[in-house]
Amino acid sequence: MTWRAGVLLLVGALSLPVWPAPLVGVALMTGAVLLLCAVDWALAAPLHAVTATRDGDRSVRLGGTATITLRLTNTASRTLRAQVRDAWVPSAGAVGDVPPQRVTRVAPGGTAVLPSRLTPTRRGDRPAVALAVRSLGPLGLAFRQWAGRPATPPWTLRVLPRFDSRRHLPEKLSRLRVIDGTQVTRGRGQGTEFDTLREYVVGDDVRSIDWRASARRSDVLVRTWRPERDRRLVCVLDTGRTSAVRVGDEPRLDTSIDAALLLTALAARAGDRVDLLAADIAVRATVTGNGRSNLLNRLVTAVASLQPALVETDFGLVVGEVLRRERQRSLVVIFTALEAGALGAGLLPVLPRLAARHRVVVAAAHDPVLTSLATAAPARPADAYAAAAAWRALDERTRVRAALARHGVTVVDAPADRLAPVVADTYLRLKAQGRL
Structure with a gap:
């Protein structure tokens, strides 16, 4: 009643x-x-005569709004007077155009269209949980409501990464064009792909002189080189315990994903092949660089559902997978945390195997809280202990960076909001120097 x-x-x-x-x-x-x-x-209209279907958006970027439409069809001979509650997981941010307390009338054989706007607050898959339909009588004194009738139409909205670092892409592409020599202002990178011959000028490396061409032209000619194209890049996302730590306003994993997306977009424009591997104690996602035209879309879809796992990452598994998949020398960018506990016992013992075959970059977003604790003047005794802990953590990061550098690893340690452009700059610098 x-x-x-x-x-x-x-x-x-x-x-x-x-x-x-x-x-x-x-x-x-x-x-x-x-x-x-x-x-x-x-x-009251029987609920077994009511069917429910959905249509609308299947994916949306984090921060955007998707519209999912619920359609209730009344096949009974009586008018359906219904109160409808369409429940989603809380992080889906569902807001229905029709409040649950409002009565929706559906004529016999008719269909009611009930749109819902979803503004998700978290990345990943956001499913519809349950549909509850309450069929009211003409007087509004009693209602029918049976569990599972009508059946909840399944629907999952995939929330894609926000990709805030996209704003840096035009500037990085401009630098890439300079490196590749497609602009008038050409960079003189030490690449290994032959470009053209030109006359020798003071300051050119004598090792670049082409003696045969010089003899034919009766002039001194030097070879110009361009940075390599069709190189291989492997982005490795650490989805273990350290990726769950919030750095700034989001988990470290989300910061790493954003940086990997910018790096992938840049490398794909450079003509390089990009592969992605996400792992902790198991491989969580893989993307190969086949089909560069839709590579970024495939990568965005693959990483959208990644979530941190509260386990220690098995870097032996990670290195083994990279060595098994990548036979050709590649640039391997590992997005992880510079923590002595995670890297000292995990990555450092197996790093020589990886660095012997590939060029390795370790990229990590440092926590601004540590810097603020270490630099702030203690206002009470407890603050002094917090500052000491922060200094110890920063000192451990310095030792980890030094240990990685001894193996020839390039270390990128940047604030969360600067990690993506700094990693892209590192890639461009290595490419300009012909070190890929």
């Missing part, structure tokens, strides 16, 4: 003082209300 049945009974109770036998009055009024409720319930 609905609240209207209670109100009807309360109104009838106001007439009890005029009844000669109040108990008889209560019984008669209660019976009348129950009879009306039974009749109203019987006249």
Whole structure:
């Protein structure tokens, strides 16, 4: 029964003082209300005759808004008066155009269109949880509501990474064009792909002189080189325990994904092949660089559902997978954390195997909280202990960077909001120097 049945009974109770036998009055009024409720319930449209379907967006970027439409079709011979509650997981940010308390009327054979706007607050897959439909009688005194009727139409909205670092792409592409020599202002990178011959000028490396061409032209000619194209790049995302730490306003994994997307977009424009591997104690996602035209879309879709796992990353597994998949010398960029506990016992023992075959870059976003704790003046005794802990953590990071550098590893240690452009600059610098 609905609240209207209670109100009807309360109104009838106001007439009890005029009844000669109040108990008889209560019984008669209660019976009348129950009879009306039974009749109203019987006249409500049966829920087995109601079907539900969905259509709308399948994916949306984090921070964007998607529209999912629920369609209720009434195949019964009675008008459906329904209250509908379409439940999603809280992080989906669902807001229906029709409030659950509002009554939606659907004529026999008709269809009600109920759109919902979703503004997700987290990356990943956001499924519809349950659909509840309450069929009201014509008087609004009683309703039918059966669990599982109509069946909840399945729907999952994939929330893609925000990719805020896209704004840096035009500037990085401009630098890439300079390196590749497609602009008038050409960079003189020490590449290994022959470009053209030109006359020798003071300051040119004598090792670049082409003696045969010089003899034919009776002039001194030097070879010009361009940075290599069709190189290989492997982005490795550490999805272990350290990737769950919040750095700034988001988990470290989200910062790493954003940097990997910018690096992938830049390398794909440079003509390089990009592969991606995400792993902790198991491989969570892989993307190969085949089909460069849709590489970025495939990579965005693959990493959208990645979530940190509260386990220590097995870097032996990671290095083994990279060595097994990449036979050709490649640039391997490992997005992880500069923590002595994670890298000292995990990555450093297996790093020589990886560095012997590939050029390795370790990219990590440092926590601004550590810097603020270490530089702030202690206002109370507890602050001094926090500052000491911060200094110790920063000192451990310095030792980890030094240990990685001894193996010939390039270390990128930048704030979370600068990690993506700094990693892209490192890639461009290595490419200009012909070190890929």
